[in-house]
Amino acid sequence: MSRIGKLPVTVPAGVEVAVKDGLVNVKGALGALALAENALVKIENKAGSLSFTPVNDSREANAMSGTMRQLVNNMVNGVSKGxxxxxxxxxxxxxxxxxxxxxxxxxxxxxxxxxxxxxxxxxxxxxxxxxxxxxxxxxxxxxxxxxxxxxxxxxxxxxxxxxxxxxxxxxxxxxxx
Structure with a gap:
């Protein structure tokens, strides 16, 4: 599995993350951002921490888990710090x-x-x-x-x-x- 994809994304105070209807919505002090969810990656929101796991063992799912994790991490950092x-x-x-x-x-x-x-x-x-x-x-x-x-x-x-x-x-x- 991707080493970056294994790391959870911690959601700071003041930032809301919602995963529904095929979209990942992030709202914070500096704005709101949305990203389309990928079918190869399962996103779980557990008590202020987001985890990304590949749906299957394919190379594409593994790579996409790390990519999705980093894109969501950039969104969280963007709406909190910019x-x-x-x-x-x-x-x-x-x-x-x-x-x-x-x-x-x-x-x-x-x-x-x-x-x-x-x-x-x-x-x-x-x-x-x-x-x-x-x-x-x-x-x-x-x-x-x-x-x-x-x-x-x-x-x-x-x-x-x-x-x-x-x-x-x-x-x-x-x-x-």
């Missing part, structure tokens, strides 16, 4: 500005790039060269951060562009005559 991604802008004149649910980027194009944030995602700019993307759904936070980075990914010669805060960009050597 997730965030930090991006930084490098380049002369590159700046970002959060205006409500919109992110206004000036990254070297002839026009500013305005991105609308979906519901459940908050964007902040503590400084003009930093972007914080926050939300309860880990997958959506990562996807939005990836889309913002794709506006101007870091280029390999000077390193200019939008990058994750912990990303290392390897600078290439220029051509020699």
């Amino acid at each position: 997730f965030e991604k930090k991006l930084s802008l490098l380049g002369v004149g590159y700046k970002a500005q959060a205006q409500g649910a919109k992110l206004n980027l000036t990254v070297g194009y002839s026009h500013p790039v305005v991105m609308d944030m979906p519901a459940g995602i908050k964007v902040e700019t503590p400084t003009p060269t930093e972007i914080l993307i926050k939300g309860a759904d880990r997958q959506r936070v990562g996807q939005i951060a990836s889309e913002v980075r794709a506006v101007r990914p870091p280029e390999p010669y000077k390193g200019k562009g939008i990058r994750y805060a912990d990303e290392k960009v390897t600078i290439k050597e220029t051509k020699k005559k």
